Amino acid sequence: MAATQLDALIVGAGFSGIYQLYRLRQLGLSTRVVDMAGDVGGTWYWNRYPGAMSDTESYLYRFSWDEEDLLTYPWSRHYVKGPQVLEYLRHVVERHDLRKDMQFNTELVSADWNGQSNHWDVRLSTGEVLKVRYLITALGLLSKANYPDIPGASTFTGTLCHTAAWPEDLDLTGKRVGVIGCGSTGVQVITDIASRVKSLTCFQRSPQYSVPSGDRPVEPEYRKWVNENYDQIFDQVRNSIVGFGFTESTVPFKSVTSAEERDAIFEELWNKGNGFRFFFGGFCDLAIDREGNEAACAFIRKKISQIVKDPEKARKLSPHEYYARRPLCDAGYFEQFNRPNVDIVHLRETPIVSIRPQGIETTAGLVELDVIVFATGFDAIDGSYNRIRIRGRDGLTLKEKWEPRGPTSYLGVAVPSFPNLFLITGPQGPFTNLPPAIEAHVDLTTRLITHAEEVRKAQGDDSVGLIEALPEAEQEWCQRCENMAAGTLFHESASWIFGRNIPGKKIALRFYFGGLKSFYEAVNHVIEADYEGFRPINQSSPAKI
Ligand code: NA7
Secondary structure (H helix, E strand, C coil): CCCEEEEEEEECCCHHHHHHHHHHHHCCCCEEEECCCCCCCCHHHHCCCCCCEEEEEHHHCCCCCCHHHHHHCCCCECEEEHHHHHHHHHHHHHHCCCHHHEECCCCEEEEEEECCCCEEEEEECCCCEEEEEEEEECCCCCCCECCCCCCCHHHCCCEEEEHHHCCCCCCCCCCEEEEECCCHHHHHHHHHHCCCCCEEEEEECCCCCEEECCCCECCHHHHHHHHHCHHHHHHHHHCCCCCCCCCCCCCCHHHCCCHHHHHHHHHHHHHHCCHHHHHHCCCCCCCCCHHHHHHHHHHHHHHHHHHCCCHHHHHHHCCCCCCCCCCEEECCCHHHHHCCCEEEEECCCCCEEEEECCEEEECCEEEECCEEEECCCECCCHHHHHCCEEECCCCCEHHHHHCCCCCCCECCCECCCCCCEEECCCCCEECCCHHHHHHHHHHHHHHHHHHHHHHHHHHCCCCCCCCCECHHHHHHHHHHHHHHHCCCHHHHCCCCCCCCCCCCCCCCCCEECCHHHHHHHHHHHHHHCCCCCECCCCCCCCCCC
16 A cells, blocks of 8 residues: 655644644644544543543633634633533534544554655554654553553453543442542542442542642633633743642742641632642642641641541541642542442552452452442553554664653653654653643644754755754753752652552653743743754754664
8 A cells, every 4th residue: 555645643632632733734734633532532532430520720721822712612610521621622623624634543553764765654553554754642641541450350240440441331320339549530530429329439549638629610700800811821821830820839838937827828728729729829849848748738637537527437548648649639529438338448458359250359358349440540651652663763662762761852742863753741741731731842843843844845855854852952851850850759659750650660750840931941942042952953864873
């Protein structure tokens, strides 16, 4: 079969792929998006579990670049639920007529850099072969589900599912349900289903610090305020650290010396809601100041003991590690444990022995179940890349390149020896609210491609105009990421942020913790300094090393 020639291929039809297609269309490039899913949505296509919700304020969990749409698109609550996010993304795709360049139920099988023609040779699961100049991965941070290896799982006679592959027709009403895992996802599922299932048993390995989300209906006055202030709102987001729409605190914990005053700050944050606001909105150093972090922990533990009436359940639900995972919030998680049909099993005290045909057996005995839900998270970031073969200029695949030291990049978007490959939210990109981080990456990628096209066209030579990060730039960026993360307690938590949630996975820094403002500054510097850190664009790519 003859290869189809395209300027660009984008892999993934979530927030990243949609916006990247929109931008490349503006450049007049022939571009196609492929996605293994049946429709647009990315992470929201797959994660259709009950209670799925973004925990960013609704007015910020969207694209900033279509002003008319920002002003007119309806949202009725402070947080958007999964189905509404999907609806929104479909709406954007229709509004900008993007669907005609999208192909679903199609996987990227392999991409090999062809140094003779300076193209990516791509194979799709449909059997089609493509030749593309630019390859853009918009795979999402969390797309490879983590299925824990629990003996006997295949013997279970009820329904067993993962939250990231939720069966559409699964009705939990009146069922005996067991949920394994209580990260962001587990907390949302548990809160949503507790009132309608016959029994709910939560199998928890690490208790979580979670604060109220503060979700409520949006008053017309509030919407009016947002609409009248969009310019300032997005300006603030791009000049913030985490991009959640609130101003991060500059107050060091120890500068507030009275315990009452500190608690009053925590109380106000608790009442306002949102996990990121709780973590970054009251004090500037909860991620590094152990005493401050412990004070926040003690405050949340006190809340748990006040909310959960049964002291034994409250004890099991109370975390004692540092508060240093992705900050969670919920719509009444701890309250659910006051229902007589909801129980908690602390797996550090009574571990799972096996899954049996009738349910889950721990060292405390068998819990009989109709449905087992794995809310066990993801093989994050590089996990998404490990299942496709992307082979660069020097013959190594991305997986092989990342194996020895963990996943690295320049600015989160480019990898040395992988010319004209762009990673949207690749490793060592900013750790923030995702839509603004995605926009930052797509804008950077578009800028780089624009530059490459200009040079190529000006010289009428396909062997130039290649964008490739230099190894020393990647090293410097890694070092910068390390410096930003140095001393943070996030290093010490066993979460997916460093890859500690997957047995055997390389433990490495997978994010840039410098925040959005600093990321934008770094990008602007690179562009102003004539694309510093990238191989000179009017030189052709070196041959295979
Ligand atoms: P997370 O945050 O990685 O949470 C996964 C949960 O599953 C967590 O509580 C894990 O416990 C638990 N887990 C994982 N493996 C096991 C085994 N084998 N046995 C028992 N419990 C297990 O994933 P989420 O989907 O909740 O959230 C991911 C991100 O999605 C979130 O941060 C948001 O950005 C959106 P552990 O804590 O490892 O002890």
